[in-house]
Amino acid sequence: MFDTGQAHKAENYQQSIQRFQRDVKSIMESDEAPSTPCVFFDLDRLDQQIELWREEMPGIEPHFAIKACDAVGILQHMHRRGISFDAATGGELDLLSRLGIEGSKIVMTHPIRSDEDLDAIRRCRPMAIVVQSADEVIKLAEAGIPNSDYSPVLLARVALPYSNLNKFGVPCIVPLVGEDGRATTAFDYRPLRRIFETARSIEQQFSVRFQAYGFAGHVGTNTTSASHYLHLLGTFRVLGLELKRRSGIPITLFDLGGGYCDRMHAERDGITQRDLLNVINQAVEKFRSEYGEPVTIIAEPGRYLVADTAIAVTRAKVVTDAHFGAINGAEVYEMHKVIHLDDGVYSNLMGQIHDSRKYRPIPFRLRSSVEISGTPVPCVMWGPTCDSFDRVIPPDDYRVPQGLVTNDLFMIECMGAYTTVTATEFNRTQASKVVLFSRTEQKIEATVYTPRGEVVSRFKVPNDKVSSN
Ligand SMILES: Cc1ncc(COP(=O)(O)O)c(C=O)c1O
Numbered sequence: 001m002f003d004t005g006q007a008h009k010a011e012n013y014q015q016s017i018q019r020f021q022r023d024v025k026s027i028m029e030s031d032e033a034p035s036t037p038c039v040f041f042d043l044d045r046l047d048q049q050i051e052l053w054r055e056e057m058p059g060i061e062p063h064f065a066i067k068a069c070d071a072v073g074i075l076q077h078m079h080r081r082g083i084s085f086d087a088a089t090g091g092e093l094d095l096l097s098r099l100g101i102e103g104s105k106i107v108m109t110h111p112i113r114s115d116e117d118l119d120a121i122r123r124c125r126p127m128a129i130v131v132q133s134a135d136e137v138i139k140l141a142e143a144g145i146p147n148s149d150y151s152p153v154l155l156a157r158v159a160l161p162y163s164n165l166n167k168f169g170v171p172c173i174v175p176l177v178g179e180d181g182r183a184t185t186a187f188d189y190r191p192l193r194r195i196f197e198t199a200r201s202i203e204q205q206f207s208v209r210f211q212a213y214g215f216a217g218h219v220g221t222n223t224t225s226a227s228h229y230l231h232l233l234g235t236f237r238v239l240g241l242e243l244k245r246r247s248g249i250p251i252t253l254f255d256l257g258g259g260y261c262d263r264m265h266a267e268r269d270g271i272t273q274r275d276l277l278n279v280i281n282q283a284v285e286k287f288r289s290e291y292g293e294p295v296t297i298i299a300e301p302g303r304y305l306v307a308d309t310a311i312a313v314t315r316a317k318v319v320t321d322a323h324f325g326a327i328n329g330a331e332v333y334e335m336h337k338v339i340h341l342d343d344g345v346y347s348n349l350m351g352q353i354h355d356s357r358k359y360r361p362i363p364f365r366l367r368s369s370v371e372i373s374g375t376p377v378p379c380v381m382w383g384p385t386c387d388s389f390d391r392v393i394p395p396d397d398y399r400v401p402q403g404l405v406t407n408d409l410f411m412i413e414c415m416g417a418y419t420t421v422t423a424t425e426f427n428r429t430q431a432s433k434v435v436l437f438s439r440t441e442q443k444i445e446a447t448v449y450t451p452r453g454e455v456v457s458r459f460k461v462p463n464d465k466v467s468s469n
Pocket residue numbers: 065067068086109110165218220221222257258259260300301302303304417
């Protein structure tokens with residue numbers, strides 16, 4: 001096992017964030033500091049997330065959903081740690097393939113495919129492919145998948161009424177009203193039977209075979225309660241046994257999807273990631289022992305692995321004091337600061353739309369040991385584009401110190417998932433950089449990347465230059 005910094009395991013959430021902030025500040029104060037906007041990933045924190053998963057979910061192979069973060073350095077680091085991957089599209093498959101990651105380590109999960117996706121599947125040969133209809137199985141067959149050299153596992157995505165990612169899935173859970181007027185639920189295995197019977201007839205017709213059949217599901221992102229995973233397992237169990245009993249179709253691979261919360265949300269809801277994983281794992285072990293035949297269980301965590309491993313740093317390009325403003329119909333009369341940042345909705349800060357995220361940017365000043373002074377005053381923060389939708393903080397939502405001035409910086413925590421990956425080039429504003437760093441006894445070692453993954457620079461910050469505040 002790799003060293004994940006045992007001393008840091010005892011830290012509570014606030015302490016660990018503060019240490020992370022100190023490291024970021026030290027890098028920003030070094031001679032080779034990158035310009036902003038910039039997202040700093042701490043590889044030691046990433047290792048801790050991997051280690052925690054392996055400790056609590058030892059029999060469940062995590063396939064990192066690269067839609068959460070496709071920064072090349074992060075993918076390479078995970079690959080070195082033996083992590084498998086979830087590619088949604090042909091584009092993501094090709095990216096993983098370019099990094100030398102074999103198909104046997106990849107599941108492909110977007111259940112509706114274009115010709116380009118099918119092409120990429122033929123080239124990269126992911127271990128498992130998710131579908132949501134018999135038509136998609138026919139599409140695969142017409143593209144020559146499976147064939148005599150390639151037998152992927154076929155997974156059917158099951159729709160879950162409680163998931164906030166219900167764009168896809170086979171509807172198998174049916175809400176009913178009983179004769180006594182009470183609400184109840186039934187399971188309908190027939191749409192799944194159509195999918196697997198179609199697969200079987202293709203296997204017979206073309207003398208090919210799928211390696212196995214299975215189910216996939218996604219309980220919804222940032223889930224802090226184990227109950228939806230327990231329900232997912234219960235659903236898999238009922239539907240799998242029913243398919244076997246009625247049609248003789250064996251379902252042996254179960255993909256629990258993503259959704260495992262980040263640490264920030266775990267703290268907010270008063271749970272720990274360790275406890276969440278532990279409860280899910282116990283239910284998985286029970287499932288294994290009761291299912292009646294050997295099963296493989298995998299998962300597709302995205303946010304869980306990367307969200308808390310990153311801090312974004314953005315600069316206040318201009319700070320002005322205002323006494324009146326009319327912002328999107330809301331009139332603001334009290335004194336407030338108008339702050340124009342170099343990062344915004346169209347770049348790393350899209351989470352306010354994607355995740356209903358409310359940012360709490362922490363102001364700081366380089367080479368200053370004291371906090372920015374002054375009483376907290378209301379503010380409005382705008383992103384860098386020439387577009388009024390690009391608003392990061394609405395009026396009256398957040399306060400900053402009165403002493404804040406142009407060129408002061410902000411840090412935003414929990415910025416590793418659905419940030420760099422959703423950033424656009426809208427308005428051709430300054431592209432954000434990605435910095436990966438890790439810490440040794442003597443120094444911080446950092447690598448700066450462009451958004452496309454080219455290395456810009458590598459440098460070290462010796463320990464005597466590491467900020468202590
Ligand atoms: C198919 C699939 N798997 C995994 C994930 C990762 O989800 P999360 O980041 O919530 O773990 C997603 C996210 O939307 C997804 O669509």
